[in-house]
Amino acid sequence: MSLLDIPLTTLDGRSTSLADYADRAVLVVNVASKCGLTPQYGALETLAKDYADRGLTVLGVPCNQFMGQEPGTAEEIQTFCSTTYGVTFPLLAKTDVNGDERHPLYAELTKAADADGTAGDVQWNFEKFLLAPGATVVNRFRPTTVPDAPEVIAAIEAVLPD
Numbered sequence: 576m577s578l579l580d581i582p583l584t585t586l587d588g589r590s591t592s593l594a595d596y597a598d599r600a601v602l603v604v605n606v607a608s609k610c611g612l613t614p615q616y617g618a619l620e621t622l623a624k625d626y627a628d629r630g631l632t633v634l635g636v637p638c639n640q641f642m643g644q645e646p647g648t649a650e651e652i653q654t655f656c657s658t659t660y661g662v663t664f665p666l667l668a669k670t671d672v673n674g675d676e677r678h679p680l681y682a683e684l685t686k687a688a689d690a691d692g693t694a695g696d697v698q699w700n701f702e703k704f705l706l707a708p709g710a711t712v713v714n715r716f717r718p719t720t721v722p723d724a725p726e727v728i729a730a731i732e733a734v735l736p737d
Contacts, residue, residue, distance in 0.1 A: 578680070578684075597710060599630045601710070602706075603705075604722075609645065619662075629735045630735045631731055637670065649668065652666065653666065689716070703720065703722065705731060706734075707734040
């Protein structure tokens with residue numbers, strides 16, 4: 576199954592898929608509200624705003640699999656993200672990224688290797704997958720790589736649509 580065809584659900588319960596973003600670069604990030612890395616929301620929002628007109632969409636995927644750091648309801652997650660970090664980029668419904676209940680999106684994404692050549696399970700909150708237009712995974716950045724790191728910016732700029 577193509578990444579474009581995998582059914583997704585937005586945080587507010589609407590059906591969507593990556594096909595809605597097929598002509599854009601997409602940075603898919605599993606997020607959490609109560610994590611030491613949660614301040615990355617600020618840099619993700621900056622990326623989303625700075626690169627929106629150039630063809631980038633940041634897509635947040637709330638996940639509660641890492642020490643229960645995303646315990647909230649959809650409404651609580653939306654309120655936290657918008658009031659604390661001014662998040663305007665799209666958020667999906669809370670999703671499992673690892674294990675037996677891993678969402679099909681992450682079953683495909685986790686096949687991609689990071690810069691060290693390691694694929695497999697998501698390590699923690701705020702792991703980032705960069706998709707080129709057409710939803711091809713081109714980069715995987717581990718959680719401690721901040722969204723505005725030079726290597727992330729360079730990778731994004733390399734896949735922005737013309």
